[in-house]
Amino acid sequence: MEYSEDILNKSIDPATQEMLARMKELGIETIWDRLEAMQPQCGFGELGVCCRNCTQGPCRIDPFGEGPQLGVCGATADTIVARNLLRMTAAGAAAHSDHGRDIAHTLLETGLGKTEGYEIKDEAKLMALAAEYGIETEGLSKEEIAVKVARVAYAEFGAQEGPLHFLGRVPKARMEKWEKAGLVPRGIDREIVECMHRTHIGVDHDYVNLTLHGLRTSISDGWGGSMIATEFSDVLFGTPKPLRSLSNLGTLKRDEVNIVLHGHEPTLSEMIVAAANDPELIALAKKLGAKGINLVGMCCTGNEILMRQGVALAGNFLQQELAIATGAVEAMIVDVQCIMPAIVNVANCFHTKIISTSPKAKFPGATHIEFHEEHAYTIAKQIVKEAVENYRARNKGRVHIPDVTMELMAGFSVEAIVAALGGSLDPLLNAIKSGDIKGLAGVVGCNNVKVKHDYGHVKLVENLIKENVLVVNTGCNAIACAKAGLLLPEAAEKAGEGLKGVCKALGIPPVLHMGSCVDCSRILVALAAVANALGVDISDLPVAGAAPEWMSEKAVSIGSYFVASGVYTILGTVPPVLGSKAVTELLTDGAEAVVGAKFGVATDPDEMSRLMIEHIEKKRESLGI
Amino acid sequence: MSQPKEIFVRLDRCVGCHTCEIACAVEHSQSKTLFSAISEHPVPKYRLYVEWVPPDQKLSILCRHCEDAPCVHACISGAISRTPEGVVITDEDKCIGCWTCVMVCPYGVIGRHLETHKAYRCDRCPDLDVPACVSACPTNALVYRTVEEFSVDRRQVAATEMLAGKGG
Numbered sequence: 001m002e003y004s005e006d007i008l009n010k011s012i013d014p015a016t017q018e019m020l021a022r023m024k025e026l027g028i029e030t031i032w033d034r035l036e037a038m039q040p041q042c043g044f045g046e047l048g049v050c051c052r053n054c055t056q057g058p059c060r061i062d063p064f065g066e067g068p069q070l071g072v073c074g075a076t077a078d079t080i081v082a083r084n085l086l087r088m089t090a091a092g093a094a095a096h097s098d099h100g101r102d103i104a105h106t107l108l109e110t111g112l113g114k115t116e117g118y119e120i121k122d123e124a125k126l127m128a129l130a131a132e133y134g135i136e137t138e139g140l141s142k143e144e145i146a147v148k149v150a151r152v153a154y155a156e157f158g159a160q161e162g163p164l165h166f167l168g169r170v171p172k173a174r175m176e177k178w179e180k181a182g183l184v185p186r187g188i189d190r191e192i193v194e195c196m197h198r199t200h201i202g203v204d205h206d207y208v209n210l211t212l213h214g215l216r217t218s219i220s221d222g223w224g225g226s227m228i229a230t231e232f233s234d235v236l237f238g239t240p241k242p243l244r245s246l247s248n249l250g251t252l253k254r255d256e257v258n259i260v261l262h263g264h265e266p267t268l269s270e271m272i273v274a275a276a277n278d279p280e281l282i283a284l285a286k287k288l289g290a291k292g293i294n295l296v297g298m299c300c301t302g303n304e305i306l307m308r309q310g311v312a313l314a315g316n317f318l319q320q321e322l323a324i325a326t327g328a329v330e331a332m333i334v335d336v337q338c339i340m341p342a343i344v345n346v347a348n349c350f351h352t353k354i355i356s357t358s359p360k361a362k363f364p365g366a367t368h369i370e371f372h373e374e375h376a377y378t379i380a381k382q383i384v385k386e387a388v389e390n391y392r393a394r395n396k397g398r399v400h401i402p403d404v405t406m407e408l409m410a411g412f413s414v415e416a417i418v419a420a421l422g423g424s425l426d427p428l429l430n431a432i433k434s435g436d437i438k439g440l441a442g443v444v445g446c447n448n449v450k451v452k453h454d455y456g457h458v459k460l461v462e463n464l465i466k467e468n469v470l471v472v473n474t475g476c477n478a479i480a481c482a483k484a485g486l487l488l489p490e491a492a493e494k495a496g497e498g499l500k501g502v503c504k505a506l507g508i509p510p511v512l513h514m515g516s517c518v519d520c521s522r523i524l525v526a527l528a529a530v531a532n533a534l535g536v537d538i539s540d541l542p543v544a545g546a547a548p549e550w551m552s553e554k555a556v557s558i559g560s561y562f563v564a565s566g567v568y569t570i571l572g573t574v575p576p577v578l579g580s581k582a583v584t585e586l587l588t589d590g591a592e593a594v595v596g597a598k599f600g601v602a603t604d605p606d607e608m609s610r611l612m613i614e615h616i617e618k619k620r621e622s623l624g625i
Numbered sequence: 626m627s628q629p630k631e632i633f634v635r636l637d638r639c640v641g642c643h644t645c646e647i648a649c650a651v652e653h654s655q656s657k658t659l660f661s662a663i664s665e666h667p668v669p670k671y672r673l674y675v676e677w678v679p680p681d682q683k684l685s686i687l688c689r690h691c692e693d694a695p696c697v698h699a700c701i702s703g704a705i706s707r708t709p710e711g712v713v714i715t716d717e718d719k720c721i722g723c724w725t726c727v728m729v730c731p732y733g734v735i736g737r738h739l740e741t742h743k744a745y746r747c748d749r750c751p752d753l754d755v756p757a758c759v760s761a762c763p764t765n766a767l768v769y770r771t772v773e774e775f776s777v778d779r780r781q782v783a784a785t786e787m788l789a790g791k792g793g
Contacts, residue, residue, distance in 0.1 A: 040644070040648060040760065040761045042642065042644055042647075042763075043644065043647035043648070043651070043659050044643070044647070046659060046660075047659070047660075047663065060643065062643075062646075063647070063659075063663040064646075064647075064650045064662075064663065064668055064669060064670070064671065065668055066670070066671070067643070067646075574660060578660050578663065579663070581664075
């Protein structure tokens with residue numbers, strides 16, 4: 001189909017283009033319209049030089065040097081920018097880590113027999129965690145072990161002295177760097193609280209000191225809260241294994257009850273998956289004229305249930321409004337993070353029910369059915385029933401589902417990758433040494449309405465695999481790549497000769513989907529394993545990271561823990577720091593002397609891949625391979 | 626002859642956010658993008674100013690491009706003239722930096738550029754249909770209208786208020 005230049009500039013995804021045209025025809029506002037209405041956005045905010053941390057402000061530093069150069073308290077642009085960035089890191093780390101806490105809670109309650117519907121699916125991982133935590137398991141049931149493991153994890157959040165248990169996974173050379181720079185986190189919550197303390201009026205004003213604490217906080221996320229989220233989810237719901245599924249809005253079905261699961265935490269979504277298979281509810285759906293219940297995922301909840309259950313992915317962040325505008329969605333069930341309040345407005349134009357479930361996240365205009373693990377299955381059934389009954393209200397004349405789907409392969413946990421390699425990392429290390437694989441890249445992060453949807457994600461990944469860089473990904477990048485067909489073994493044809501050979505020999509795609517955004521912790525575990533196998537630091541490896549379309553505070557924390565862990569990381573959208581030359585230079589240059597890695601900023605995917613490959617080649621040279 | 630447009634300031638709308646200043650400086654930069662403009666030399670200058678009148682009033686002030694402009698008369702080097710569109714401009718090549726225009730301007734909106742040693746002021750953004758400050762203003766305190774259009778709005782408000790007074 002032919003679309004206007006305006007629509008083609010908004011997204012490269014054909015389903016998104018089709019729905020944008022459809023919504024324009026229906027006169028329904030989207031996030032792109034709101035961005036346009038918001039132009040021009042505040043330059044002080046874009047540069048990070050606005051401070052609202054006390055009511056003597058708001059203060060802003062004139063970036064052109066004519067107006068005030070100091071806030072009311074005397075804060076410089078450097079102080080203000082560094083404080084604002086630290087608060088972003090704190091929020092991002094808080095979001096991931098609170099997610100981790102929720103999963104630990106579910107494991108604890110499950111071990112205590114207080115939950116409904118949950119079980120310990122990966123006992124081997126539970127035992128491995130128990131060993132890592134130094135828990136005596138002799139003669140204990142798996143439930144009793146789960147309780148002990150969960151209590152240790154609980155204590156990590158409130159720990160005062162550290163170090164966190166998972167830091168035992170960090171290569172020795174890396175730990176030494178962190179110890180020297182004072183970057184070893186003492187506790188997960190403690191670092192976040194300290195961010196808020198330091199940025200209160202009149203506390204920390206040294207941009208270096210502030211920024212280093214940001215790195216420490218991010219480490220408590222990546223190697224702490226996020227890692228707990230990933231590992232404990234695996235224990236409860238199973239460690240992902242390679243599987244095939246489908247992606248994009250065409251996974252919604254014309255003749256079935258469509259339920260979109262949107263948000264982040266698998267505690268809710270796993271139960272909804274179970275409830276959607278309940279014969280009683282399927283019978284109800286059929287009684288109401290539907291052929292069945294079709295469950296699809298969106299954003300990271302979508303990634304979670306794709307990785308473990310093979311549930312189809314409807315789309316990434318920028319497609320949440322579009323899914324509702326198909327007119328075919330009976331309910332969008334949401335929990336936390338990256339859920340736009342605007343979905344309620346779109347839902348009001350259709351029969352769709354927005355069902356919020358978390359006591360932490362309510363949406364004015366939505367139906368709130370609070371989810372609690374104690375009655376998880378009963379509540380999940382109630383939620384699915386709401387959706388099924390809403391099928392009666394669907395206006396079939398307004399249904400418009402783009403006929404766009406793409407096959408995908410996902411489920412590449414670290415364990416699954418090792419299994420695909422035949423049980424050890426050696427084939428991968430050998431391929432890297434021989435040059436068949438030039439290096440590894442982690443490409444992650446959000447969608448950002450300010451840049452063409454999926455373009456940076458897909459173009460960067462295509463460039464990298466063409467240059468024989470094996471890509472691992474998570475979050476909205478993984479969904480973008482899924483829709484572009486890059487998560488298929490057949491995509492090896494798009495890779496350079498060396499990588500193509502490796503993929504074909506192993507039957508894997510050149511782009512490995514590792515999960516949701518908290519599962520970026522899987523990438524850390526993989527990097528640590530490779531570094532330890534080679535006896536080097538992570539910063540010595542031919543690896544690079546990128547977040548081509550990032551926008552969230554969580555992405556700030558992820559980018560920071562990658563850099564802190566020694567990974568050169570490219571940001572595809574400009575962070576709000578340019579108002580301070582000193583902070584900008586610290587992040588893009590000075591950080592290297594402290595943690596052996598730094599940030600790069602490039603908005604063009606060709607430039608991103610050039611910088612990443614240049615870095616990878618430099619590291620290969622240093623390793624003498 | 627159609628009336629030329631002016632940049633008018635709606636006196637009750639300014640919230641003092643300084644967005645107009647940023648937009649003005651960016652439009653008068655070489656790159657025309659904020660992220661590059663802040664590092665350019667000569668430093669891009671904004672040509673309108675957000676003034677504060679204690680305790681809580683704010684107002685954006687800029688060149689009125691007076692019909693009978695004191696600066697045009699006062700300029701001793703003949704650098705200041707008026708375009709056919711009614712925009713008062715300073716010819717940088719002719720400006721000798723004597724700041725006579727600054728002395729006679731009743732609004733105080735002519736600046737001195739320390740790197741170029743020239744006077745500068747609002748040029749109504751010759752490359753744009755709508756001046757950058759007007760497009761940027763988030764509260765529509767700045768509007769780009771003819772005197773007639775602006776006055777019609779004022780008359781409407783005045784008439785409404787008068788009739789409301791009569792009724793009450």
